[in-house]
Amino acid sequence: MSDRPDQPEWGIKFSKCFIIPQRVIVAIMGFLAIVNAYTMRVCLSQVIVVLVVPKNVTNHHSQAVCKPEEGDSVTHRPGGDYEWSEKLQGFILGSFYIGYVVTHIPGGILADKFGGKWVLSLGILLTALFSFLTPTCVNLGGANALIALRILMGFGEGTTFPALSVMVSNWVPANERGKLGSLVMGGCCLGSIVGNSISGLILDRFHWPWVFYFFGMAACVWFIIFTLLCYSYPHSHPFIKPSEREYLMNEIPQPKQKPPVPWKAILTNLPMISVIICQIGHDWGFFVMVADLPKYMANVMRFSIKSNGLYSSIPYVVMWLMAVGSGCASDSIIKSGCLSRTNTRKIMTAIAAFGPGIFMVAASYAGCNRPLVVILFTLAMGTMGSYYAGMKLSPLDMSPNYAGTLMAMTNGIAACAGLVSPYVAGLLTPNANMTEWRVVFWLTLGILSATVIVYLIWASGEIQPFDDGTNSNKKKEEPAK
Template sequence: MADPKEQPKWGTTLSKFFIVPQRWILAIMGFFAIFNAYTMRVCLSQAITVLVVKKNYSAAHESEAICEPDDESSPTAREGGSYEWSEEKQGLILASFYIGYIVTHVPGGILADKFGGKWTLSLGILATAFFTVVTPVCIVEGGSDALIVLRVLMGLGEGTTFPALSVLLASWVPASERGMLGALVLGGGQVGSIAGNLLSGIILDSMDWPYVFYFFGILAIVWFIIFTVLCFSSPYTHPFIKPSEREFLAQEIPPKDKNQPKTPWKAIFTNVPMYALISAQIGHDWGFYIMVSYLPKYMADVLRFSIKSNGLYSSLPYVTMWIMSLVSGCVADQMIKRNWMNTTNTRKVMTALAAFGPAVFMVAASYAGCDRALVVTCFTICMGLMGTYYAGMKLTPLDLSPNYAGTLMAITNGIGALTGVISPYLVGVMTPNASMMEWRIVFWLAFAVLCATAVVYCIWASGEVQTFNDGTNSNKKPEAK
């Protein structure tokens, strides 16, 4: 076991130049890891609106209730591209990312648990960045089929992100700061969605569409370089952490035993709170992936926003979601610290808010018709409430088992990502005309999935460390002597 007091002399010298604690630096770089992951993931949702042939609105039936163009539209504002991809084909393209995303979750979690999260995280992001940069060439030379394959490869790279970050958070973040720093890191998803939508809209409005992919891919490569220099898998392998912080973390988070038992798969897969966690993940991902993949298309095809307006209004809901994720993280920490509510009930309250609220406002948006201000308001409240999920069930893997947090996150996020394959493709099938009535059915289905899965979590979830955290292949608590 590493001695937390051991540190090279040059490391002690360098540590004097860091005012911010290393766990905060890790959290900030973790935030930008997810930020980059999401910008690269969502930018296609904006770009696809100018890649495909423009929808023929004049041929649409009046009952489809498609809105008139917004005031900012011009004759060229919503010009389409040359690719004749049906709504179903577009759904398959947007869903294909999650096919690869699922595959590397469990291997990524296992590798991060065994070898540390640094390289598991950074190399995955680097691979995704490379595939993002070559996306324009892939589209021009290979069309939709080549793009589907490339998106699968991008998913393979990005699938390690959340499992690796869970391991890093478990190694660096004390329980007393878990809600705040966890929400900060995981909030990178919302800010990445904001930047991905807003900046994509600006770039598409002023430059050719390939620059969207060049910009976000290169940005992720820059992150990779900085992260690999500044961040390490644990406080005990960090060469220039301050001795005082090193000793503090040694008391709060004891070093892992190098002879840690093998992953207790049987206990994990027979654990009731684990299945409650999986349920909540499925529900959240069903709603979230629909919004991430299709909100720009809904704004473009149904509300008929211009390219620039689409980027702005598609990003607003994520601004609220990010703010709520940070606020709810701090609130959750205080609720637990001040004994207002135990960890289990705190996680349940936050998860319930993140499911029932969005379910209601998602459906409400479909009944707001062509009232753009009301629709954007509904979507903004919907995603804002969804932000409390990051102080709820997203931290549950760390609560259940700090030692196997990466593996638990990999299992839950991987299973949840199945909805990333199903829901975007299903939306494409259910909305062949991209009409408001078709979308209303989509949102009612999301309402049912969000509510049903949240009920399961609220009944059977737990925020207590489980017995399998010690490598015990059983869920039975030892009898008191």
């Protein structure tokens, strides 16, 4: 026990004030980190509807664009003075991911080496500061300034998932990974819920800049609380209960010094390649929904701005519930021995790929039946929730020592879909009608299906040979007995 730092006496006394275990507090604060990251990311999808000049859809065919919702006329629809084409809007929404990709690998490496606390918290704080500046940039510089600022926001948020993966690997034992890991990673669902619904409410009652001020302030409050309560490692936490500290140190041994990242072994590892490919497909489908669902609801289904915020957020409520529920279920399945960790991850991931694609396409054939469209999009996002108990946990399964680096690679490379998918959607929907959006959803189904098949063939839920720092994918031979 001599290699473990002594806990200060004041810390032991202060630990008695906490009823909830520190690993749960870390998971909750990690969850809220992603919530804040996503509210600041997705709220522009609602705001952009009131920034641009409203489309004149009176001459469109009825089967391509629905009649306005009761109480919402074409002449009274909210809109601004910016004549941004659908293609330009797609690029504005996707520009965030240019900066987002850049800081993934550096963020993962820094978090693996120094711990995730400050890599995570400073990234969120930086994004909050840029959120405050968004109204000024739009008013002074228009589309070009907004694109530049969104790239900088992505730069700040790029460290979020790599840093959180490191913190989860350092705080969450393997037998709790599905439950607490899915809770943390499911923050994007609640972030999308809050980002869409609160944005709709604010836009209905206040001027649009208050959307960015509100979410920026919430992120600053999170930063203060997180930096006071959370630490990178159990052994460095001053007021963790000694019993929990000992439990975590025994369950999650922390090496004093990690070997250099075995890049060759990681880049040539088939399970790792399958994870990256599958994440690309997932991100394509997810970002189509995050960036474009509010636009579909506004331009095609003709919901009012208040209803748009509400109905665009409902699918994420079910997705969040599915994420948490599937996490608990996967832990139970693995513990019971009914399925291996690998097969459990594959089943959860398959549900999260085929379900969303099928229901998205079905929604595009539901016409102007608003309740049915909302139900189908809700089922699409709900089934996608099991992804967080599936492929999203694969980097933690395969390499606890390099979880941050692996998450940075998978999330960073796949985030390119966040740049491309809204832009492609904009190219395919110049008139923003139902027929054009149907093509977008069919394309999404094809990408989700093709990429998940690769994962189902080659993915693994077991620790890979490179986890010990060796540049080899060959398993060590067991010594002869």
